[in-house]
Structure formats: C-alpha cells, structure tokens
Amino acid sequence: MSRRIVFVIDDEPSVRRSLSRLLKAAGYDVEVFASAQDFLRHESDEELACLVLDVKMPGLNGLELQEALTAANRHVPIIFVTGHGDIPTSVRAMRGGATDFLSKPFDADNLIAAIERALETARKQLKEEAERREIEQRLAELTPREQEVLRHVITGELNKQIAGNLGASEKTIKVHRGRVMRKMQAHSVAELVRLCEKLGIRGP
C-alpha cells in the first residue's frame, strides 16, 4: 500500500501535536505545518494526500491558502477545521472545493471518515490525472494531420465526409483513421470519444 499522507496546517502547536498523534495512530503519514506559507514552500509530489487546514491563522489563512493552491493548480483535497465556524466561511470553503468542514472539537471518527473521503477523492484525482497524462502521451504521437482527422472522427463523421471536408481521398482518410485508432489505443469510435473528452478535445 502506498503512502497516505495527511498534511496538517494549524498555527496552534498543541493542535498540531494532538492531530499528528491521532492520525499517526490511525495509520496515516502525517506532515505538520505551522502556517500556510510553510506549506506552500513544501515541494509537492504526486502523492496520495489530503489537507487538514485550520481556517483561522495568522498570516495567510485557510481560505487564502485554498485559493492559492487552486491558482497553482494543486488539487489536493482540503478538510477545513475551525474553532468557530460561521456559515459564510463554510460556504466559501465548500465552493472553493473543500471536501469537508469540521468544527473544533471534532470526533476522531468523523475526521478519519473525512480524511478517507478526501483520500478517495485524491486517489480518483490521481488516477484521472494519470489517465489524462497517458492519453496526452498517446495524443502527442499523432501527426498534425492525424489530429485533424481525430477531431472529425469524434464528431461522428464518415470517412467520405471527412475526405470531403479535408479535401483528401477517402482512402487516405481511412489509413489515417486506422493509425489514429491504433495510436490512441481505442477499439471503437465511442472509446475514442471518451478519451478525447477527458482531454477536453472537441470537434472542429
């Protein structure tokens, strides 16, 4: 089983220490940070991780860190914890993509359940990311002409129509289509469409 990392960011040493103990006891790898800035400075690997983040902190607070991470395209699931949660804050946090919002003091089971959900999300995100990268690599192997043909194929056009649109012979198109299907490792047009959707590739 790979590392399951929980990052704990809280300005309160005793909270950091107690959470660290609890989560380690629950079998997680725990890394603690005293401030949001410290966490941002931390090199992020592609790893299975989630964030237990205090909303109120001196300097950069939890919500601001969330925004900064989004801006940096770091999609790590966040569980917010707060000493005194108010509705506007929690709404803002959830809109920003938080997986959970817990009020201190929280029960260990709740926290762990939230962490499990977050890690599941992270796992999915990692999987999707990996898939996407895989597909991107396949896509990168296509020639520009093949990519052009691909866009037409996923809109459901027949070879004849594509040939007409691209001003090429039907036979040539047929060869391109075959290469595209092979390079993209798609066994059907439907599968090709699904792969392209994941990368956000649309028809012409």
Place this chain on the structure above:
Amino acid sequence: MVTEEAKPGATPWSRPVGLRIRLLRHGILILALLGSLGFGTVPEPAQASQSLSSSSRPPRSVLVLYSDDRLLRTNIVFDDALRQSLNLLFAEPIECYSEFLDAARFPARYQERSFEFLRAKYGEHPPDVIVAFGPSSLDFCLQSRPRLFPYTPIVFAAIGTDTHPSSELGPEVTGVRSSFDGPATLRLALRLHPHTRQVFVVADSAHGESEPSAWVNLGESEFKGTIHHFTSLPRPELLESLAQLPPNSLVIYLPMLGRGAETTLPTQDWVERIARVSQAPIYATLDAFIGQGIVGAVTTPTDAIARKTSELVLQVLERQRSDAIPPEQTLGAIPIFDWRQMQRWGLRQKQLPQGSIVLFAPPSVWQQYAKWVTATVIVFLVQSGLILALVLQSVRRRRAEREALRRGQELAHATRVAAIGELTASLAHEINQPLAAILSNAQAAQRLLAAGNANGGEIAEILADIAADDQRAGEVIRRMRGLLRKEESEPITLDVNNLVVEVTALLHGEMILQNVSLTLDLSPIPLWVHGVRVQLQQVLLNMIMNAMDAMKDGGSGERKLKIGTSRSEGRFVRIVVADSGVGIPAESIERIFDRFVTTKPHGMGLGLAICRSIVESHGGRVGVENNPDRGVTFRVDLPAEKVTT
C-alpha cells in the same frame, strides 16, 4: 415680656410667682384689649378726670399711716404691694405717702406731736384718702379726725374681724378686715406634727396682761397634750426656755395681742433669734414673720390685704359725690409656709392642706433660667435641625454617589459584556482550540491503547498535553468570566505586564481573525500598580479593540499593533497601545475621551470615556496622539506602587 415685668416686683412676700404673673397678665391683657379696641366708654372718663385734675388740682394723693416701725417687714410688704397695685389700677398718677406712728414703743405724748406733725406736713393739701394700717393707726385716725383732715375718707387695713366694730367707726370709714386664725394655725400645726405632746404659746411680754389662751383655745378632743404659756417671761429667759424645749414640742408665736395702742409688733431680729434657738417648730399668726424662721401661719397674706385695700381706695376715689362709702371687705385666712423651714422640720409639700402657699421654695430651673433654658433649647433645636439636615443631605449625597457609582459600574459592565459579545467568535476559537487538542489527544491515546502499540512515554506525553490544554481552556473561561462579573473586586497590587499578557491572550483569537500582528514591548521588570484588576483589564481591552477597529477601517495596509509598558517620569507606570490604523481627525483628538465622541460609524463613544474615568479614579491619566507615519498611540499612566519584596 410678662415674666420679665413680673420679676422685679417679686418679693418673697408677694404671692407665688405664677399667681402674680397671671394677675399681671390679666391686667395687662385687659388694658391692652381696651386700648387696642378703642373701647369707647372706658378711656373717655379717664381722660375727662385727667383733664379735670390737671386743670383744677394737683394729683390725687393717698396717705398711709402705719401703726408701727417703718422697717417692720409687714409694713414694707404692704407698702410695696399697695403702691404697685394702686399704680396698676389707676390710670392717672397717684401720690402715695407713708407715715409710721410707731405708737407702741413711744409715749402717748409723742402721738399728740405726731398729729401736729402730720397737720403741718399735709394740712395744705390734705390727702384724698387715708389708709390706716393696723389697730393703733386706726385708733389714732379716728381720734384725731375732728382736727386732722375731717373730710378725708379712711380706709383701714390689718384689722381683725372681732375688733373695731363698724358701728363705732363713724362716717366715711371703710376697710379690709382680715383674720389671724390662732386656733386654725394650731390645728394645722398639730396635724403636721402628729406626735406633739406639748404646745408652748409665746407672746411678747409687752402685753403680758392679755390673756392669750383664748387664741389657742382648743377643745380637749382636739389636743390631749399640755399647753404652756410663755407670756410674761423676760426675753433672755424666754430664749433659754426655747433652747431647752423637750422633744415633741410645738411653739405658737402670737406677736399681736391685746387692743389698741398697747398692741405692737416685734422686730424681725427678735423673731429670728427666737426661731434660731427654738428646739421646736414655731408657728405664728402673721405672714410677715414667715421668712424669719417661722414654719407657717394660717393668716391673710399681707399683699392680698394691700391689693384689696387698693381696690377700696380706688372705689372711694372714683365714687360720685353723693355715693356712700363702699362697704368693708373681709379676707379669709389661708395657710402659708416657709419652704426652708419645712425642710428643717421634715415637712413635705404633699402634707400641706389644699390651697396652701409655700414661700421661699427655690425657683425651678425653668423659673430661674427661663430665658437661658428657652434660648438653649432653641439653639439646641436649631442645631439639631441643622445637624439633621446636614446628615440627611450627606445621606442623600452618599446615596446619589453610590447610585452614580453603581450606574458607572453598570455602564462599565455593560460595555464589557458588549466587548465580550464582539469577541464571541474569537473566544469560542480560543476555547475550542484546546478542546480540539484534548479530544484528539484522548482519542489518539485510545487508538494507541486499542492497537496495543502504546508505550508509556507517549501516553504520559499525551496526558500532559491534555492537562495543559485543559488548563488553557479553563484560563480563557476564567478571564472571560472575570470580565463579565458584575461586582467590582477590591483594588490589589498588580503587575501591568501581567495585565497586558492576560488581555492580549483573551484577544489573541480576535487578532488572528482580523489579521493583526501584535508586538509586545514589555518592561523586563514587573511594574506594580494598585488597582482593580477587572477595571484595568477593561481599559486595555477597550484600547486594544479600539485600535483593532481603527485598523479594520484602515484599508489594506499592514495591521500592526504594538503594546508597551515602561516606567514613566519616575512615579508613573506607562502603558502604550500603538496601532497602524486610520488615526484620529485633528478636530476630534482633543475630545476623543469624552462621552459620546466617536470616530466610528457605529460606535457609542463610551469605551474611551470609561477608560478615562477608570484611569482617573486610579489616580492616573490618559493621553493620545497621532503617530508620525500612521495610526495613533494611546497612553495610560498609572501611579507606580512601591513594592518591597
């Protein structure tokens, strides 16, 4: 007024003071009434007679002829009382002459000369009335009448009821008869001295041939003892006998016996000597001797005789020419006592018969010092009133002060509650942080134990952390409760560094929330002041929250709060709270500590006013100035407390 007028005339011989005052008051009252009402009928005849007299003849005159010596007490009393009474009764001035025949002590020849003397003296202006005092005088007047003032009416006085029958007196004679009640005097004396076995009747040897027994003739049933008569004893022997009286004796002194010119009155010093040596109480029949050592007498008071006589004189003078002379008057005898002699013989006022007159009783404090007593009482009452008023005022002021203090405290409390209300979020944070840590620690321990991989050291660490966090949470609650408590605690000696740490701890969450960075620049040594902790906490709380508000409004700039403590000017401890907020407009900075002065859109303007009143009540001062770059610095100076440790 009335008492004062009555006083100079109040001789021991006159009536008791109360009676005299009443008499005078009545007289004055009636005169005043008549005068003030302009009572038509009375003043007019008086005026008429006055004008008549002034135009036609000299003032009316009264000649009083006394039987005896001028210095005899009875005569003096009568003379005084008569003149006074005449002056009181007569509207116009009246001339009053007194002559003393002293008949008993000098030969009859001398009386003839007296008559000549009087004619020479008064012949030209015969008196309008002659008052004959005593039997000798009356006899003289009646005998000399044909040659001396034959038309002048005679008013007699001090004549008994049993002598000089009216029928033998002739025309234009009237007078006052009074009684000298020997038997009544003896009876009273025996009643007051119930153990009496012997009675000694003393009469002057000058009239030894008289038979005194009739005067004190009591029946066998009334007195079973013996009655001795000392009537013919020479004076030295009499004194000796009196000095050796047996116990349970009583002396009756009869100074005036017999008839006519043979009668005389003893001199005062003689009576005094008798009284001094006597081993038994002496009773007499004449009030004039009361005061000389006589216990009492049943007789007509001399001043009463004088007043009655003056009334008769008035009637005689004012009657019409054709009117008959007014009839004779008779006055009864009343018991009269000498208070001092009562003390000597152990008599008490309660034993005396109803209506007795007691002379020489020491005046009561009231009688003696009425004015002083009144003045003192008034001064006392006024002072008491003033004191009461002052006490009431002071009570009211103290109550008002207490009320003001209470209101001030309530206001301070209300603002503290409001401040805590504002801090709810951060305080919940402050409490929930340690609670979260405690719970996480506890559950971590549970998990470790359940998994069976707990080591003792780790569990101990966890428990220590739990205890510390619990204390932290308790501390927050304790501080908050301290601020919320309504009653003010007693002033104590405290370190302002501590105070700053406590309050900033309470505001820690709020500062995080508002993104305020706090710098503490505390004195390395404790700075002691004497004060009420909760009040000084409130001062700091208000100032810090004020500063944070100022920075919240201050836009995007960095929010820096700096709190410092130091010694200032030797005897003060200074706390400064500097912010990086918007600052205070120059026009408000002078009044920023006044009530209801605020630069905040929703502020009440009470926070800093309360700060100032608290600091000033601690003997300190507050100040504020805008910083050169941005924000303001508030200053609190509190008197430093010398602590010897």
